Each structure stands twice: as structure tokens, then as C-alpha cells.
Amino acid sequence: MDTESNTPKDDPITAQGLEQTLPEYDDQLQHVEHVAKKEGEYVAPSDSLAGELASSVSQAVGELYTHQATALERLAAGENVCVATSTSSGKTYVYALQIARNHLRNSSSTALLVYPTKALSRDQENELNTFFGELGLDISVYVYDGDTPQDRRKHIREKADVIITNFAGVNAYLASHTRWHSFFTGCDLLVIDESHTYTGVHGMHVAWTIRRLRRLLDHYDSDPQLICTSATIGNPAEHSEHLTGKSFTVVDEDGSPRGTREIAFWKPPVDETELDPDATFEEYMSAQTNPVREAGTILAHLGKNELQTLAFARSRKNAELGAKYAASAASDHPRAGYVDVEPYHAGLGKETRRGTEYQFKNEQLDGLTSTNALELGIDIGSVDATILTGYPGTRQSFWQQVGRSGRGTADALSVFIAQADAIDQYILDHPEYVLDDAIEDAVIGLENNPVYAQHILCAANEHPLTAADREWFDGDRLDQAVEMWIDAGKLAGDLSRSVRYIGSPRPQSTVSMYTTSNTQFDVRCSNGEIDMEPIDRERAYRDHHEGALFLHNGAQYEVLEFNEDVPNPYISVQEVRTNEYSDTISQKAVRDLDPEATRELGNGFRLVWGEGTVEVHYMEYQRKNIKTANVTTPLQPTGLDPIELRTHLMWIETPPSLRDDVLQHITDESSTHSEGEIMKIFGGGLHGAEHGMIKLTPLVLRMDTSDLGGLSTPLHEETGVPTVFIHDAVEGGLGFSKRLYEHLPTIATQTRDRVSQCECSGAGGCPACIMDSQCGNRNQYLHTDATVLVLDRLLEQLANNR
Amino acid sequence: MPIPETARVACTSPQFVEQATSTELGDWLSYFDPAAVFLTGSSSASRTVSTLRRYLESESVLFHPRNNTSVSGPHTVDGVQFVFAPTLQVLSEIYTYEQSVLDTATPTYIISGLLDLDVDTTTLSTSLLGREDYVATLTQDQLAGDYIHISTQLPAGYRREWNRLTVVGGGTDAGTGETPLIALDCQTNGRVLTHSLQRKRLGIRAIDGVGYQRARQLREAGYTSRESIAGENPSTLAEIQGIGKTTAEKIQTSARALDQGEIVRNSQTPLPSREPIYIDIETDGLSPTITWLIGVLDGSADDGEYFSFVQTNPDIPGKAIEEFMAWYTEHASHRPIVAYNGWSFDFEVLHDHIVEYCPQYEVDWTNSYRFDPYQWAVKEENATLPGRTNQLEDVAAALGYEGTETGLTGAGVARAYQQWMADQSPDTELDWNRFIDYCEDDVRALAVIYEEIDASGRVISTDEPSNDRHKTTTQGKLSDW
Numbered sequence A: 001m002d003t004e005s006n007t008p009k010d011d012p013i014t015a016q017g018l019e020q021t022l023p024e025y026d027d028q029l030q031h032v033e034h035v036a037k038k039e040g041e042y043v044a045p046s047d048s049l050a051g052e053l054a055s056s057v058s059q060a061v062g063e064l065y066t067h068q069a070t071a072l073e074r075l076a077a078g079e080n081v082c083v084a085t086s087t088s089s090g091k092t093y094v095y096a097l098q099i100a101r102n103h104l105r106n107s108s109s110t111a112l113l114v115y116p117t118k119a120l121s122r123d124q125e126n127e128l129n130t131f132f133g134e135l136g137l138d139i140s141v142y143v144y145d146g147d148t149p150q151d152r153r154k155h156i157r158e159k160a161d162v163i164i165t166n167f168a169g170v171n172a173y174l175a176s177h178t179r180w181h182s183f184f185t186g187c188d189l190l191v192i193d194e195s196h197t198y199t200g201v202h203g204m205h206v207a208w209t210i211r212r213l214r215r216l217l218d219h220y221d222s223d224p225q226l227i228c229t230s231a232t233i234g235n236p237a238e239h240s241e242h243l244t245g246k247s248f249t250v251v252d253e254d255g256s257p258r259g260t261r262e263i264a265f266w267k268p269p270v271d272e273t274e275l276d277p278d279a280t281f282e283e284y285m286s287a288q289t290n291p292v293r294e295a296g297t298i299l300a301h302l303g304k305n306e307l308q309t310l311a312f313a314r315s316r317k318n319a320e321l322g323a324k325y326a327a328s329a330a331s332d333h334p335r336a337g338y339v340d341v342e343p344y345h346a347g348l349g350k351e352t353r354r355g356t357e358y359q360f361k362n363e364q365l366d367g368l369t370s371t372n373a374l375e376l377g378i379d380i381g382s383v384d385a386t387i388l389t390g391y392p393g394t395r396q397s398f399w400q401q402v403g404r405s406g407r408g409t410a411d412a413l414s415v416f417i418a419q420a421d422a423i424d425q426y427i428l429d430h431p432e433y434v435l436d437d438a439i440e441d442a443v444i445g446l447e448n449n450p451v452y453a454q455h456i457l458c459a460a461n462e463h464p465l466t467a468a469d470r471e472w473f474d475g476d477r478l479d480q481a482v483e484m485w486i487d488a489g490k491l492a493g494d495l496s497r498s499v500r501y502i503g504s505p506r507p508q509s510t511v512s513m514y515t516t517s518n519t520q521f522d523v524r525c526s527n528g529e530i531d532m533e534p535i536d537r538e539r540a541y542r543d544h545h546e547g548a549l550f551l552h553n554g555a556q557y558e559v560l561e562f563n564e565d566v567p568n569p570y571i572s573v574q575e576v577r578t579n580e581y582s583d584t585i586s587q588k589a590v591r592d593l594d595p596e597a598t599r600e601l602g603n604g605f606r607l608v609w610g611e612g613t614v615e616v617h618y619m620e621y622q623r624k625n626i627k628t629a630n631v632t633t634p635l636q637p638t639g640l641d642p643i644e645l646r647t648h649l650m651w652i653e654t655p656p657s658l659r660d661d662v663l664q665h666i667t668d669e670s671s672t673h674s675e676g677e678i679m680k681i682f683g684g685g686l687h688g689a690e691h692g693m694i695k696l697t698p699l700v701l702r703m704d705t706s707d708l709g710g711l712s713t714p715l716h717e718e719t720g721v722p723t724v725f726i727h728d729a730v731e732g733g734l735g736f737s738k739r740l741y742e743h744l745p746t747i748a749t750q751t752r753d754r755v756s757q758c759e760c761s762g763a764g765g766c767p768a769c770i771m772d773s774q775c776g777n778r779n780q781y782l783h784t785d786a787t788v789l790v791l792d793r794l795l796e797q798l799a800n801n802r
Numbered sequence B: 001m002p003i004p005e006t007a008r009v010a011c012t013s014p015q016f017v018e019q020a021t022s023t024e025l026g027d028w029l030s031y032f033d034p035a036a037v038f039l040t041g042s043s044s045a046s047r048t049v050s051t052l053r054r055y056l057e058s059e060s061v062l063f064h065p066r067n068n069t070s071v072s073g074p075h076t077v078d079g080v081q082f083v084f085a086p087t088l089q090v091l092s093e094i095y096t097y098e099q100s101v102l103d104t105a106t107p108t109y110i111i112s113g114l115l116d117l118d119v120d121t122t123t124l125s126t127s128l129l130g131r132e133d134y135v136a137t138l139t140q141d142q143l144a145g146d147y148i149h150i151s152t153q154l155p156a157g158y159r160r161e162w163n164r165l166t167v168v169g170g171g172t173d174a175g176t177g178e179t180p181l182i183a184l185d186c187q188t189n190g191r192v193l194t195h196s197l198q199r200k201r202l203g204i205r206a207i208d209g210v211g212y213q214r215a216r217q218l219r220e221a222g223y224t225s226r227e228s229i230a231g232e233n234p235s236t237l238a239e240i241q242g243i244g245k246t247t248a249e250k251i252q253t254s255a256r257a258l259d260q261g262e263i264v265r266n267s268q269t270p271l272p273s274r275e276p277i278y279i280d281i282e283t284d285g286l287s288p289t290i291t292w293l294i295g296v297l298d299g300s301a302d303d304g305e306y307f308s309f310v311q312t313n314p315d316i317p318g319k320a321i322e323e324f325m326a327w328y329t330e331h332a333s334h335r336p337i338v339a340y341n342g343w344s345f346d347f348e349v350l351h352d353h354i355v356e357y358c359p360q361y362e363v364d365w366t367n368s369y370r371f372d373p374y375q376w377a378v379k380e381e382n383a384t385l386p387g388r389t390n391q392l393e394d395v396a397a398a399l400g401y402e403g404t405e406t407g408l409t410g411a412g413v414a415r416a417y418q419q420w421m422a423d424q425s426p427d428t429e430l431d432w433n434r435f436i437d438y439c440e441d442d443v444r445a446l447a448v449i450y451e452e453i454d455a456s457g458r459v460i461s462t463d464e465p466s467n468d469r470h471k472t473t474t475q476g477k478l479s480d481w
């Protein structure tokens, strides 16, 4: 292994170089990770491909990576394959070559490729057509989606060998499957690209859409082989199986090469002296040097040293700010002058973006500050260095952003600037987390009934349902759904003969691939366009009541109108630029618990997963200044009634004695404690554990923290003991709370570590540990020491009960 | 078979009555011409009731489930027995009514707002809210007659047996948003036919090119009826703010077509030159698996020869279509196949089923010349059709065509075949001739429209107004039982 580097120590292209050359360096560098170069592992195409194809592949692409060869062998053996390797490891070749083999065997063979985005589809269409052309094969590849002109569609359906589409399209096209008769009859291969992106609500819709598709393919006597291509996730086999209903062989031994690189783990300076031990969430946020400003400073410095840099920001606004900060940092730089830096995000016009891409590629720019718009698919060439402003949420995105730097064999540098937030800080404490083998699981909650039920209607519309369809639709659960829809007047008949759809035409068109409930809110923008999927009722209540401010695609919007009492509920919004954010205060209750799985942990601790009703009342909101946290608009009623959701929860019941145990340890006295102390200390410990675990769950599951909600109480009416609840945030559940139930030891350990290592001094915690901007109780009360103690006690019991 | 007596009931939400203009309200009532009106919803709506009273004839029955001025108890409307039950109390008296006024030999409709649906997709169960109290009060076991229970809280088109309780939807939300206004034909044989009409087909908004905004502009300029616009010079209409010359012409043309019941040509585009064959198909629903009846009219609307290809055995789903294609390729392959709304339904379904059941004819089919007068006139804007909607029945009726009353509608036909497919027994077997007649009625209506379009191209004249359109039956779409 080559770990030597010839770069002089004062060149900022290494972490150490940056440390030594950055003006006004202030101990920001916490950790350096040196990623060694890895040579590619290759196999001759003739090892896994037959005669002529092998030689044309040799000519067109040279050798194959080992993982490509392995995948092709497993496919030849008739298995379904999930290829879970790094981003630029040539996964496309695996299915392209399988298509080529199928075509050579039978020229009327077809393949359906499903991509997550339209943008990706167009790129792939060109690439695949070119590739098949190079191989001298007459295989035609077409994109077929919402943008395909009506007068081209019939031609494509009847003539294409390969069709590229997306799942919203598949959902719609299944209604007219007879038009796809010839394509479906020939279908030998179904490819699901970027399959790891199908999680949560969207994942459920896709999973049932795939079953509907496979059922109709079966109707045309096709049983295609399946290929999933996935980022490196913790559970590729299981996830592929949940997604498609078939079992998979996983190929994850990555044979692609990797260059040398260094990752600097960077902590913006915090001015702790100013902070009160009882500092609020906002005070903590403003004490830290703005990570965007820090990014601007580093970008300017690298630019001064002729190093082209790409900085990723989390919002459009920050992408704009980053470019400004870089310009001003350049003028303050000891080697005065300026750097050419442009912002890049989806809010800029297409032409502006193309121009910026061109300039950057031709090295007319020193740097770009971009949202994740540049993460996928867009070719801007390679750069010397990348800067990550905050953890992008998943390890895959982290590596995608890091991987943008590096030119050939030259050194590459990435700087990860941690934000003041629990996950970022956890990663500073534990850099090995991003370097280790993948552990984030991709979860699909197939048990969600509201989503399932919608797809049963669609399936009946596509072809009458019979008893044989229990195979596709989860056995007896189908009987239940059919009976419900018959009673509701949407289906007629019975499964022993046939069940038909009798509702209004095209039930497919009412399926929204991103929401669970029947009540969804469309989003209308009064000043310009907004490209936003409809919102589930629960989320609309939480984040989009009248007067709420929210971010979408990096732009800020204000909700003007919340309209539920109409046939098509909607919210109307306007784009705004404020220095404010809105803070909603809610009351929550959990009741009607129905445990489905229980683990007795001993000593009065028990872990439960099951169903329950969560009632939330989003009562009031206020607006505050982002910087000062001063209230700009005092408390206003939201005008909303409480809402209920029946969903899945996991909860931790603790012994009543834990209360005195915690109080005694914290206060050092065993006498009786006041109600106030109990709430502040013991309640604060439970509340802190709830917050911390929710905040850190993205370390083990691919999700957004808003997919979960929580409640903790020193005494719950139904459990009768101190309890911490964590629930799925949508009606019918998402599968996340179930995973949390299964992964609790990991997540509790990570939370304990984070809270105990946090540098905040007061008991109330800080945004980097247990404070949470989404808390409906304004982060009251929280207690860090009590949190650690509660988690310690829980972990002891978990350890005893492995 | 004897034609049953029918009572026509219009169902509407209070919201529609509150929001409609007086022209629209008048138009709605003249379109459906109901003998009774049911208000749906759950507010007491006293203001709505008094508004409606002004528009209804004094003998009209007005039912509102939450209003104490509502009609209550047994009433016979147009020969059909009803019991109006604004409260549970009335249900407990039905036994007494049977002893006095109700004839237990014919079915009785019980109208209430006491039954509501709760579809809980989280637990995968649907319940009929109010059923327990309803059943307990009704004491069905002691009753001798047959009852059909209509609840104004249930959606139009709903029909379900809830453990011997026949429950039918009375059109909750009718006339709000996209949910159409409905009318129920309650028949003495226990059938309920549901007719519907989009709210935006009322008043001057029924005119092509007049939406909410233009309707307001026209009203402000003093044009409140279709008649007033039909009689106006387009250039005068074009003086209204926001209405250009082209639009004014289009609006005036459409108003004239509607008002006078005639086809107005907008282009010289010719119809197919060869003699057409008219077809209409019956299937098992809107996402059909079988085309079981193909009616063909060879010749003119009045005296052309009608014949049909019928598949009574659903287990051989391709037989009718195969026979039709054999006939077509042998006898008519050079002639255009004409179907109303064919490009949205008949042609597509036939193509799908040919591919599925007799692919040997696919090339013959795709080579055939197909013509859809609806597409040609409405979508391609070659002509403006009369009729409140552009549906076949409405257009033909506006042109003066009087069909045979078969007591059937498209969805009802499909549903009947579905029941036959699900369970082939003497109980479910269709009265085939009645359905064949129904299909004939439609192809002859189609021929009338085609011939009128053809005539309108040759004689450019507007002076022969057709029959008063209100005398003809105006059949809305779509579902019945």
C-alpha cells in the first residue's frame, strides 16, 4: 500500500498543510483520516462472458472489475442480484451486459429499467445506446416517462428493447397494461437502479407498485430476473427482498480502484466564554462560528493556492452566502486579491447553471458553493478539494461529496466542517463511523395498511383479483382489504371467483407516491412556482399551519393559507426571505397502546413495540430572529384542532424506582424531592434520552429525523411507569420504530456516548447533544447528566439480556 | 316487460344551493326535473331550505335530514312509496305504516341521513356508522315489505347489502368541487338509476369556453342566460373586457348550438367519404376484461340494418370480438368504423381485446379506418354539438332523437354482466334481448348525430330550430344497478 506522499508540508492540499497555512488557524482540525489508494481488481471479460460478446467488451471497455464479473456469473446462474458497491464502480455495466446476453440469446427479449429521477434517465439513455452501439448490438433504449410525447409512446412500447422509466410512471402505465402487451411478454429483466433510495413512505409505494408490476408480467407469462443496484447499505439483501418480494444474492466486494485522499474533520471555533450554562438553543447556535463562513474562508485559502474547490452547502441560501463569504475572505487574505467563486443550486435558471458548469469545468472558476444539486449525475470534471458544510445525512452522500475531489493520481483533500448538531458532533467524536463498513439500514414498512390498501384498489382495476393473488399481496391480508373496499363500495365480487374494481376511473391517479393518507395537501405557491410533492396530513399540521415558515429545496416559504375543508385540501405559500424561523408549540398524548412485541430486560425495564394512538395538538407558534432568537412575532394560535394518528411505536418502560435512583445520584441527597425537581431532573433525563435517540437514529437507518416523533413522561397513564415513546410520524407506521426496537442497544450506546462527551457545560444540553429544534416543548426540560444515567441503566439491562 | 314507475329525486349539498346563481338553480331543476329534492350534509341549513323553497313547485317534496321543517313519514311520489326519516323515531313507526298506508307488495324507499361510511384503511375495515341504532329501531323482522335504505350521508353510486339491509348512497357532497350533482330514479321494481351532471354544465357555464371567470364577465355585462348570448352578435360580445373576437365567436356558436339544439360547423373538414358502419360495445366495466356485445348498424339511423355479436358465455371472452372481426374483414373492411368517443374507449378496448384474444386480426384492425365523431367535433373543434354535456345521450336527445326507454345505463349494463360473470345462475342471467335493444338504441343515436353533422356541412342554415329540448328526455350519465 502506498501511504507515502510527496507533497510539501506547506501545501494546503493535505490536512496538515491546511493546518499550517490557513491564516488565523484556531485548532479547528480534530482528526485526519488518510484513505489509502486501492488498486482496481480486474478480470478478463472472457472469464464471465461468452465468445463474441467477451471480445467486443474487451475492445469497448477493457477488463471488468471483479464485482462486475461476479454479478454476471450469479446472473448467469439465474439468481437475482443486488450490486451494492461504491458510486462510480460501474454498476451500469452489470445490467447492460446482462441485457446484451439476453438479446444475443433471444432478439425479442426486453428489459425495464427504473431510475429514481428523470434527469438520471436521460443520461443513461444516451450512455446505454452508445455502449450497445460500441458492442455492435442492435438494442434500442428509450426513456418513457411523463415527458415522452404522446405521439411517440406507441412506437416506443412496440419497438423498444429497453425502456427506462420511473415508479410514478410505472404506477400510471399499469392501468393500460394491455398496450404494453408485447413489451411485457418479452420482459426478461427488471432493473431497479439506486434501490437504496426507496425507503419510508415512498419505499412502501414502490414496493407495492413492483408487486403489481410483477403480477401483470406474470399475466403475460413473464417472470423477469431482477437486478438492484444500491449504495453500500447495512441490509442490501433484506432491503431488496422487501422491495421486490424476491430473494437476492448480494455482490458487494468492490473491485474498483480508489485514489489517495485525506479527509480533515474540522470543528469551527466556539466561543464558550460568552455562553451561560443555561444557554438556549438559539444562543448555542449563534456562539459557534458559522460553518458556512468557515467554508468560505477555507475555499478562499485553497483558491489562493491555485486549488480548485467544490463546497457543498445544505441550503440554497447557504450556497449563495458561501460564495459571498469566500469573496470577502479572499480580500482579507494576507495575499490579498480575489477568487472567482459562484453559487450553484436548483433555484438558479438552467442557463446560469449550464454557464457555471462550463466555466468551472474549464477552470475559469476557483470554486463553487453548491447544494446537493451537483451531487448526482452532473459532469463538472474533477476538482482538487471538496468541502462538506455539515453532514449530508447519509454515509452515501458523505462519500459522494468527498469523492468529487481528486484528479488522476494527484492527492485529493476533503474537509468535513461539523455543524452544531448531534450527528455532526458524533462523527467528530467517532470519525470511524463514516469509514467503517456500512451500517445504515434501508427500511420499508410493508406493514403500513393505508398505503397497502391503495395499491389493492389499483391492482383490482388492472386485473380482477382472485384467490391466487394472495401470493402477491401478503396472503390473508388481501381478504381483509378486499372486504373493506367491498363494504366501501369500491370493489365487488369475491376472491373465490373474482373481485373487480367499481370505483371512479383510474385509481392509480389518486396514488401519491410520497404520502400515506387519503387526505393530502397540495402545495400552491402564490408568487412563483414550487415543485413540491403533496404533503401528508400529519406533516401539514406539524410544519405547514398558517404562519409557519419552512425550507424547501433551500428556499424559504411562508404558509399563507391552510385549507382542509375542501374536496382537495391545499396549503398556499409564498416564497420569502426572512431572518426568522417559526417555532410551534404542541401538546402530545399517547394512548390505546397495543403491544405486538415485548422484551423483558429485567429489573423492571422492558422494551415494547406495537400500535398506539398519538394525539398531537399544534396549538401556537411564534417567530424568532435566527441570529438573536428574539421573538419577532409573539405567540399566535395555529387555528388547528388536535389530530390523531394510529401508528407504530416503540417504547421503553422503566421501573418506578429509577426516579429516585436518578434524583439521588444527581442531587446527592436521598431526601424527598419536589415535583419541580422531578420534572427538571428525572423528566429531563427521559426527555433527553428521547431527543438524543431520535436525533442519532439516522446513524443506523436511512431516514429523516422528522419521520419519527417522541414523548417521554415520568408516569404514563397506560404503562403506569416512567416511559419513553418513539413513534413513526405517519398514519399506519413507517417501519422505523420497529427497527429502533431491534437496534436499541446500538442507538442507545451512540446516544450515551454523544451526550457524555458533549462539551456543553449546563445541564440543559445543547444542539450538539439533546436540544432539538423540532421539540414541541421548547426543549423543556432537558438534563444531560440524568440522560446519561437513564441510558446507563438501560444499557446495563440490555447487556444482561443479549 | 312492464315499465316500472319512477320517481326522480335530485340530490344536492346545501353548499351548491348557497353558491349557485339563480340561473344555475333554475337550470339544474329544469335539467333533472325532479319530483323531490334531498339536501345532503349535516348542517341544519335553514337558509338553504328557504332559498330552495322559492325555486320548487309548492307540491315538491323537500327532504333535509337535519332540519325539523323537513318532510317526514310516508309519502307516495309519482307512484313510488317513500318513508322520510329525519330522525330515528320515524323508523320505529314503519310497522304502523304497514298496517295503514304502505303497500307491502312493492318496495319502499326509506330516506334518512342516519347511515354513514367510515373506511378505516389503518385497520382495513369499513363500518356503517349508525347501523346498530338504525337496525335496532327498525325491527326488520316484524316488517312484511321490502325496503331500500337511502342515506344522504353516503356517496352517489353506493349500494351494498349490510346483513339484509339494502343501503344506497344519496349523494353526499353532490355539487361540491368536482363531485357532480345527481338525480336518483327510484323505481317500483327496487332499482335505483343514478344520473349525474357536473355543476359547471349549468347556466351560461354550460357554454364551451365559458368558465368561472368569463361567466362573471358575461353576467356583469348583462348576459345571464344561454339564450341571451345565442341571440347576440359576436362582435358585440367581443366588446366585453377580457373576451377577444375568436372567443366571442366560439362562445356565441356554442350558445346557439345549446339553445337551439343544432350542430354548428366550425370548419369545412369533411367527414369520411365512404359509407360508415356504426358500432357500440358493451363490456364488464371501465377497465374491461371482456367485450361481450358489439352492436353494428349498417345503413341509416332510421332504417339501417342492426345486428349484434353477443358473448353470453364469459368463459370464452374472445368469441364475440373474433366473430365481429371475421364479419368485418369479410364484408366491410373498406368502410370506416364509427364509434362515439371511440378514441377514448371503444377503439382502445377493441384493440386491447383483439391483441389478447384474437391477435390474428391485429393487423386488420390497425389497418382499418376508425372515425370518432366526438373526437372530430369536440376535441378537434370541427363542430359544436348541442346538448348539456357532449355525451351521446345528451347530444342525440338535443337533436330530437327519442330512444326506447330500456331502464338501463352503461354502468348498469356492465355491472349486470359482472354479476353474471361472477356467478352464472338463473338469478343473475341477463335478459339478453333487453341489452341488445339498449345497444341498438345507442348506435342509432350515434347515426343520428353523424347524419346531422353530415347535413350541417352541406346546408349552412340556422333557421329550422328543432324540437323544444325540454320535451325530450335528457339522460345524464352514468351508474345504476
Ligand SMILES: [Zn+2]
Residues within 6 Å of the ligand: A758, A759, A760, A765, A766, A767, A768, A769, A770
Ligand atoms: Zn451538548
Ligand SMILES: [Zn+2]
Residues within 6 Å of the ligand: A687, A691, A772, A775, A776, A777, A779, A780
Ligand atoms: Zn422534546
